[in-house]
Amino acid sequence: RTGMGLEIPAKAVVLTNGTFLNGIIHIGEKQFGGGRAGEKAAKGITEQLVGLGFEAGRMKTGTPPRVDGRTLDWSAMELQPGDDNPGKFSYTDTPQLEKQLPCHIAYTSPEVHDILRTGFDRSPMFNGRIQGLGPRYCPSIEDKIDRFADKDRHQLFVEPEGWDTCEIYVNGFSSSLPEDVQYKALRTVRGFENMKMFRPGYAIEYDFFPPTQLKTSLETHLVKNLFFAGQINGTTGYEEAGCQGLMAGINAHLAIRDQEPFILKRSEAYIGVLIDDLVNKGTKEPYRMFTSRAEYRILLRQDNADLRLTPLAQKLGICGADERMIRVAAKQDAAQAIEKFFEEYSVEPGQVNRYLEEQGTSPIPQKVKLQGILLRPQIGMAGLRSVLPALDEFLQGYEPEFIDLAEINMKYEGYIQREQERVEKMNRLEAVRLSDTFDYQQLSSLSKEAREKLSQIRPRTVGQASRISGVSPADISVLLVHMGR
Structure with a gap:
């Protein structure tokens, strides 16, 4: 039911409430309801869900000031240009980026910190008005100068909001201090005087x-x-939130057709790691994705994202996946052809020894296969191309991303193979399904904590059960014995 009293019936509903559920905005001593600046909070949804038996909690996040770029002295800041050859977020036919807006770096100072401290007594973070936990890795500017009092300065990334606006996002200056304190402190930053x-x-x-x-x-x-x-699930916004919307949308679609849900494994995507962590471990602060959270991160690379996920998209029938699969097949074929060339092509000492010595690695005494040279840590494909005309000519017909994939496959073959073996071992546990209605309380051999956690989370597989905090390897053995494994 909407705020206007309109009821919208649906076979499935996805709640993506962001920061709007009973949202309260804090600026110094001022506080008012809102989902974000200029928009009303959503009231009543939390209360209805709690009435159904859901448990709710409270979190907090923040955002920095937006300032007028026309009033900044850009010459007083450090230029941060974009990449010379910017990468793409998609391997489809994305147009080449012809122009970029640079960012700049500015710095706070002891004087800026002193001004900020004058507002601490009016800060909702320090006077106890804010109860929710914020993101650990994105502290506010007042939190930074309080926790890291020994630091004389902190870095600020001065980021344009876009081509069609003069609005600037002062990244690194997130704050809930009073407006007058923010204004005075920012005006003390070099380049921000006006x-x-x-x-x-x-x-x-x-x-x-x-x-x-x-x-x-x-x-x-x-x-x-x-x-x-x-963010209703306790994550940060942006990519962490966006990927959940994609997965929930897919599974809502499958649910109303009585089809099996689409679950990404931890070995298939960072999305799989994120959702698995949330469901099995929960979170008390806004969850952010890091490569360090993924135990199979050698497999979860940027260069092979399309190889991992496009076949799954095609199986789901997602728009455009058939065309993307043609490119995926071409990429795989190209990488295999390049790898075969390196396995078969031999080089003489006179062709490469000078280059090898320049790179700080030992020369070769006799003719060797090119792959053996590439495996040396000091050597890369680009360098070999510069001294081997035959290699350069062969690679001319391949796109850079195809070459990158082949190089990674060859250089890290042993590590990749070892990680694949670990995945296969875990997949054997993932293949053992658990009933959604199984009564874990009847298994007295399980620890009390394991019975509680398994009853609450209701894992789909033994593999998932093994990742729940409080469920020990001994508990997993009990489950496997009970299931006759």
Whole structure:
């Protein structure tokens, strides 16, 4: 039911409430309801869900001031140009980026810090008005100067909001201090002396629902065909939230057709790592994705994302996947052809020894296969191309991303193979399914904590059960024995 009283019936619902659930914006001593600046908070949804039996919690995030770029002295800051050859977010026919807007770097100073400290007594973060936990790895500027009092300065990334606006995002200056303190402190930053502020930074508190109440499809355990995605599940926004929306949307579509949910494994995508962590471990602070969270990160590379995920997209029938698969096949064929060339092509000492010595590696005494030289840590494909005309000519017909894939496959073959073996071992546990209605309380051999956690999270497989905090290897052995494995 909407705020206007309109009821919208649906076979499946995905809640993507962001920071709007009972959102409260804090700017110094001021606080008011809002989902973000200029937009109303959503009231009543949390209360309805709690009434159904859901557990809710409270989190906090923040945003920096937006300032007028026309009032900044860019010459007083460090230029941060874009990449000379910018990469793409998609391997489809993305047009070449012909022009870029640079960012700049500015720095705070002891004087800036002193001004900020004058507002601490009016800060909702320090006077206890903010109860929710914020993202650990994106502290506010006041939090930084309080926690790292020994630092004389902090870096600020001065980022344009776009081509068609003069609005600037002062990354690194997230704050809930009073507006006058933010203004005075920013004007003390070199390059910001004449700065005009469009709107101050603020903190926002909002409701979330601990994600251990979800299945790995992002469907709730309590209500069939109700899905949660994004910050409602305790993650940060941006990519972490966006990928959940994609997965919840896919699974809502499959659910109303009585089809099996689409679950990405930890070995298939960072999305799989994120959802698996949320559902099995929960979170008490806004969850952010890091490569360090993935135990199979050698397999989860940028260069092979299309190889990992396009076949799955095609199986789901996602628009455009058939055309993308043609390119995936071409990429795989190209990488194999390049790898075969390196396995078969031999080089003489006179062709490469000078280059090898320049790179700080030993010369070859006799003719060797090119692959053996590439495997040396000091040697790369680009360098070999510069001294071997035959190699350069062979590679002319291949796109850079195809060459990159082949080089990574050859250089890291042993590591990749070892990680694949670990994945296969885990997949054997993932193949052992657990009933959604199984009564774990009847298994007295399980530890008390394991019975509680398994009953709450309801894992789909023994593999998932093994990743739940509080479920020990001994508990997994009990499950396997019970299932006759």
